[in-house]
Amino acid sequence: xxxxxxxxxxxxxxxxxxxxxxxxxxDLRVRYRSIDDHGPDVLAVDGIDxxxxxxxxxxxxxxxxxxxxxxxxxxxxxxxxxxSVSGSVxxxxxxxxxxxxxxxxxxxxxxxxxxxxxxxxxxxxxxTVGSLIDxxxxxxxxxxxxxxxAETEALLARCGVGDPAxxxxxxxxxLSGGLRQRVAIAAALAAGPEVILADEPxxxxxxxxxxxxxxxxxxxxxxxxxxxxxxxxxxxVAAAVADRIAVxxxxxxxxxxxxxxxxxxxxxxxxxxxxxxxxxxxxxxxxGEGIQERLPELRGRMAAAGGTGCSFAPRCPLATDHCRxxxxxxxxxxxxxxxxxxxxxxxxxxxxxxxxxxPEVPLAAIEPQAVGxxxxxx
Amino acid sequence: MTRSGWVGAIGLGLLVAxxxxxxxxxxxxxxxxxxxxxxxxxxxxxxxxGTDALGRDxxxxxxxxxxxxxxxxxxxxxxxxxxxxxxxxxxxxxxGRVDGILMRISEAFQTVPTFLLALALxxxxxxxxxxxxxxxxxxxxxxxxxxxxxxxLSLRQREYVDAARLAGLGPLTxxxxxxxxxxxxxxxxxxxxxxxxxxxxxxALAFLGLGDPNQISWGVMISNGRQAIRVAPFLxxxxxxxxxxxxxxxxxxxxxxxxxxxxxxxxxx
Amino acid sequence: xxxxxxxxxxxxxxxxxxxxxIVAVGVFVILEAAPGDAVDAYLAQLGxxxxxxxxxxxxxxxxDRSELGRFIAYLTSIVxxxxxxxxxxxxxxxxxxxxxxxxxxxxxxxxxxxxxxLGVLLGGIAALRRGGMTDGVLTxxxxxxxxxxxxxxxxILIVVFVVWLGWxxxxxxxxxxxxxxxxxxxxxxxxxxxxxxTTLGLTYMALYLRLMRGAMIETRASxxxxxxxxxxxxxxxxxxxxxxxxxxxxxxxxLGLQAGTMLGGSxxxxxxxxxxxxxxxxxxxxxxxxxxxxxxxVLAGTVLVIIVNILxxxxxxxxxxxxxxxxLRTGVG
Numbered sequence: 001x002x003x004x005x006x007x008x009x010x011x012x013x014x015x016x017x018x019x020x021x022x023x024x025x026x027d028l029r030v031r032y033r034s035i036d037d038h039g040p041d042v043l044a045v046d047g048i049d050x051x052x053x054x055x056x057x058x059x060x061x062x063x064x065x066x067x068x069x070x071x072x073x074x075x076x077x078x079x080x081x082x083x084s085v086s087g088s089v090x091x092x093x094x095x096x097x098x099x100x101x102x103x104x105x106x107x108x109x110x111x112x113x114x115x116x117x118x119x120x121x122x123x124x125x126x127x128t129v130g131s132l133i134d135x136x137x138x139x140x141x142x143x144x145x146x147x148x149x150a151e152t153e154a155l156l157a158r159c160g161v162g163d164p165a166x167x168x169x170x171x172x173x174x175l176s177g178g179l180r181q182r183v184a185i186a187a188a189l190a191a192g193p194e195v196i197l198a199d200e201p202x203x204x205x206x207x208x209x210x211x212x213x214x215x216x217x218x219x220x221x222x223x224x225x226x227x228x229x230x231x232x233x234x235x236x237v238a239a240a241v242a243d244r245i246a247v248x249x250x251x252x253x254x255x256x257x258x259x260x261x262x263x264x265x266x267x268x269x270x271x272x273x274x275x276x277x278x279x280x281x282x283x284x285x286x287x288g289e290g291i292q293e294r295l296p297e298l299r300g301r302m303a304a305a306g307g308t309g310c311s312f313a314p315r316c317p318l319a320t321d322h323c324r325x326x327x328x329x330x331x332x333x334x335x336x337x338x339x340x341x342x343x344x345x346x347x348x349x350x351x352x353x354x355x356x357x358x359p360e361v362p363l364a365a366i367e368p369q370a371v372g373x374x375x376x377x378x
Numbered sequence: 379m380t381r382s383g384w385v386g387a388i389g390l391g392l393l394v395a396x397x398x399x400x401x402x403x404x405x406x407x408x409x410x411x412x413x414x415x416x417x418x419x420x421x422x423x424x425x426x427x428g429t430d431a432l433g434r435d436x437x438x439x440x441x442x443x444x445x446x447x448x449x450x451x452x453x454x455x456x457x458x459x460x461x462x463x464x465x466x467x468x469x470x471x472x473x474g475r476v477d478g479i480l481m482r483i484s485e486a487f488q489t490v491p492t493f494l495l496a497l498a499l500x501x502x503x504x505x506x507x508x509x510x511x512x513x514x515x516x517x518x519x520x521x522x523x524x525x526x527x528x529x530x531l532s533l534r535q536r537e538y539v540d541a542a543r544l545a546g547l548g549p550l551t552x553x554x555x556x557x558x559x560x561x562x563x564x565x566x567x568x569x570x571x572x573x574x575x576x577x578x579x580x581x582a583l584a585f586l587g588l589g590d591p592n593q594i595s596w597g598v599m600i601s602n603g604r605q606a607i608r609v610a611p612f613l614x615x616x617x618x619x620x621x622x623x624x625x626x627x628x629x630x631x632x633x634x635x636x637x638x639x640x641x642x643x644x645x646x647x
Numbered sequence: 648x649x650x651x652x653x654x655x656x657x658x659x660x661x662x663x664x665x666x667x668x669i670v671a672v673g674v675f676v677i678l679e680a681a682p683g684d685a686v687d688a689y690l691a692q693l694g695x696x697x698x699x700x701x702x703x704x705x706x707x708x709x710x711d712r713s714e715l716g717r718f719i720a721y722l723t724s725i726v727x728x729x730x731x732x733x734x735x736x737x738x739x740x741x742x743x744x745x746x747x748x749x750x751x752x753x754x755x756x757x758x759x760x761x762x763x764x765l766g767v768l769l770g771g772i773a774a775l776r777r778g779g780m781t782d783g784v785l786t787x788x789x790x791x792x793x794x795x796x797x798x799x800x801x802x803i804l805i806v807v808f809v810v811w812l813g814w815x816x817x818x819x820x821x822x823x824x825x826x827x828x829x830x831x832x833x834x835x836x837x838x839x840x841x842x843x844x845t846t847l848g849l850t851y852m853a854l855y856l857r858l859m860r861g862a863m864i865e866t867r868a869s870x871x872x873x874x875x876x877x878x879x880x881x882x883x884x885x886x887x888x889x890x891x892x893x894x895x896x897x898x899x900x901x902l903g904l905q906a907g908t909m910l911g912g913s914x915x916x917x918x919x920x921x922x923x924x925x926x927x928x929x930x931x932x933x934x935x936x937x938x939x940x941x942x943x944x945v946l947a948g949t950v951l952v953i954i955v956n957i958l959x960x961x962x963x964x965x966x967x968x969x970x971x972x973x974x975l976r977t978g979v980g
Contacts, residue, residue: 486673489952492908493908494914494941497914497932497933498933501932501938578796611803622795
């Protein structure tokens with residue numbers, strides 16, 4: 001099994017088999033052992049399932065500590081040494097979690113490319129950006145010298161870097177943030193991956209540049225037929241580019257539905273809170289940090305774990321005793337999946353249906369002591 | 379404090395004990411000829427570490443040498459740090475042309491090979507313990523000066539400094555009474571290094587015969603032992619180990635203290 | 648318009664002038680502080696002389712003028728590269744320095760290369776094995792080497808490798824009746840330099856080991872290394888290009904800062920191994936109280952350190968692109 005997997009999983013798109021999803025994640029769990037061996041383990045990802053097809057954009061949305069970044073690192077095989085992973089991650093049908101590290105390294109780059117949040121930090125400062133990409137072409141595609149440089153320039157051009165011949169000779173610090181991120185995307189594309197993982201790729205950029213980089217990523221999905229997993233804390237970004245959105249909370253998927261339907265009629269109270277935070281005219285929590293502060297940290301949640309009840313219940317205005325006792329399963333709901341006992345009733349709550357119309361009134365109507373609810377403290 | 383810091387403290391404690399107890403353990407002048415020359419260590423219970431080529435007690439010389447190393451090391455480091463603090467505070471606080479001149483001078487001191495400078499000073503002023511201290515202090519103050527200056531520069535903008543100034547205190551009073559104390563913490567990280575370097579330079583100068591001619595010291599012992607190195611290498615080995623242990627102790631202790639006082643500055647030294 | 652490298656060198660040389668000037672003032676003060684002057688030293692060596700000869704010599708050497716006059720005369724002589732006469736070597740100071748320079752340059756160059764490359768290698772290994780046995784041994788070894796006096800290490804190496812094992816020649820810069828042909832002579836010199844270079848290199852290696860270890864621990868945790876992993880690069884390539892190379896910068900900076908210290912250290916090492924370089928010349932000058940000679944060596948050492956620092960900065964610009972000029976500032980926006 002391992003031999004077959006390592007032989008083809010890393011190959012370029014020719015090995016793609018249409019009967020398999022581009023990426024299929026089953027029951028993924030990531031557990032961090034505490035570094036000094038004394039503290040309790042932390043369960044960062046608590047059993048999630050995801051399926052992606054080529055040419056699709058899936059956005060993982062959540063705040064820090066929701067497990068979205070740990071999920072991404074697990075998919076890329078870049079978790080630190082004190083993390084253990086279980087479950088399965090199938091790339092074109094081959095389980096890459098089971099691969100030994102050498103074969104896994106081949107999958108990185110060739111099967112899965114990754115784009116990081118900080119475009120300055122993800123480019124080695126002492127190397128020209130051209131040589132960074134040349135290097136990927138040499139390692140994965142055996143291209144050298146002029147052939148490699150020609151391909152590098154073509155990649156840069158495709159990623160919207162003007163005057164690629166000259167820019168290839170520049171060092172990262174000589175480029176603007178937006179250009180650096182374009183270079184990073186070109187480097188991630190260089191080995192011809194089927195899946196691109198993007199971790200907050202636009203968070204560090206100016207608003208106008210943000211939109212351009214998102215356009216680039218979406219365009220690449222359409223042109224190259226890659227699958228894009230976009231991790232963001234900003235539901236507005238996710239709604240703008242994703243086909244499907246998976247909202248994560250405390251290591252689990254709270255809601256996973258087509259983007260439009262999720263934005264229109266959220267099935268989970270947490271999605272409502274995120275959506276309110278993402279809306280441009282939200283009443284008080286203008287910076288989006290407000291919510292974050294009031295959400296319990298991962299550590300706090302794990303202390304209360306043992307797994308009884310819905311993990312969002314302590315902050316949920318709709319929580320009942322039933323919610324606090326029994327965790328809701330992820331169940332079909334209007335075109336997708338939602339893990340909430342009261343998903344069906346949510347639509348009847350004021351403000352959920354169409355927040356754009358009159359944001360102030362319905363939000364104020366919600367009980368003020370509801371922790372984490374947008375507009376609290378108004 | 380860190381475990382290695384405690385190791386350093388114990389080492390330094392032993393060194394101080396050696397220096398203080400020298401007259402108790404070995405009351406005779408360490409330069410007296412007391413026994414048969416070139417006795418091996420442990421061969422004669424009266425001379426536990428043997429005798430040198432002239433028949434002088436190695437252990438006695440070792441104990442008295444600890445005094446020279448400690449005194450010169452500490453005094454020279456104190457001098458260097460004192461000059462450094464003075465120059466750094468004045469330069470950082472007054473700024474402008476004074477700062478420019480002082481920093482140029484410290485740059486010159488950092489460029490000139492300081493050991494050569496010490497040699498020149500000693501050959502001009504003559505070899506004595508005081509001159510050795512002066513030579514080492516004069517050649518190793520710039521590191522402290524630059525560090526203190528940087529700290530003072532960042533501190534002098536604070537409100538309490540303005541308050542002191544508004545209260546009518548003179549600039550140098552403000553600099554030394556209000557600004558300097560806050561700037562001293564990072565200097566702690568340099569103390570161990572500076573003392574260690576001073577002990578090292580002292581031993582090298584003594585080895586070259588530029589220490590006080592009437593004082594025994596580890597460097598002198600190594601230099602004397604060199605003549606008999608083929609037949610009695612222990613005469614060179616033993617004092618050298620003492621120099622290394624002394625420097626190791628002060629640098630471990632210095633690192634430990636620095637880590638304790640300012641954990642965020644661990645990498646500074 | 649000058650090429651940028653040349654104008655950089657010129658700028659740095661100009662910047663070095665005030666430094667040399669300050670050092671010259673310091674040296675002058677030291678010379679003045681000494682009891683007696685060059686004439687006294689000269690006459691003492693001749694075995695005495697009468698007062699009129701002394702006065703003649705003082706006038707001839709410009710020593711009868713006021714302090715300011717003497718200082719100006721001293722500066723003039725520096726500018727004209729006339730550093731006076733040395734009693735100890737019986738000739739001009741400049742000539743003595745130039746004759747001794749090659750041996751010191753060779754010793755220092757080889758020692759810098761040895762200590763830096765070994766320090767970088769071992770520091771890198773320590774960083775990769777951080778917290779493990781290897782790291783512990785290397786870190787402890789660096790601490791100990793840092794505390795060992797170089798002259799003592801040299802003597803120990805002589806005992807072990809010359810006296811006991813007989814592998815290397817005892818001292819000197821070349822055998823007196825050694826080979827005459829260039830290759831044979833070079834090998835002979837190299838053979839003589841093994842122990843001194845090892846001594847000087849090892850005592851300074853600890854510093855580079857610690858620096859490299861610290862810097863590489865940082866680069867190892869950097870986002871760009873994680874990004875390089877995400878691109879599926881082989882680990883050896885990541886270590887070489889993405890961890891070690893950026894970590895070299897502080898090491899190179901330290902090379903320049905340490906040049907002066909190393910030159911000072913070479914004084915003792917050259918005397919231990921009887922190498923006819925600047926260091927043993929300084930020792931000779933001091934032991935004979937030959938003040939013009941020691942002053943000349945201090946000045947020559949300063950100039951040498953300035954030149955080494957310029958070379959270091961030039962190579963720094965090669966490995967750290969952020970240091971280079973603004974010309975390349977390409978795409979913005």
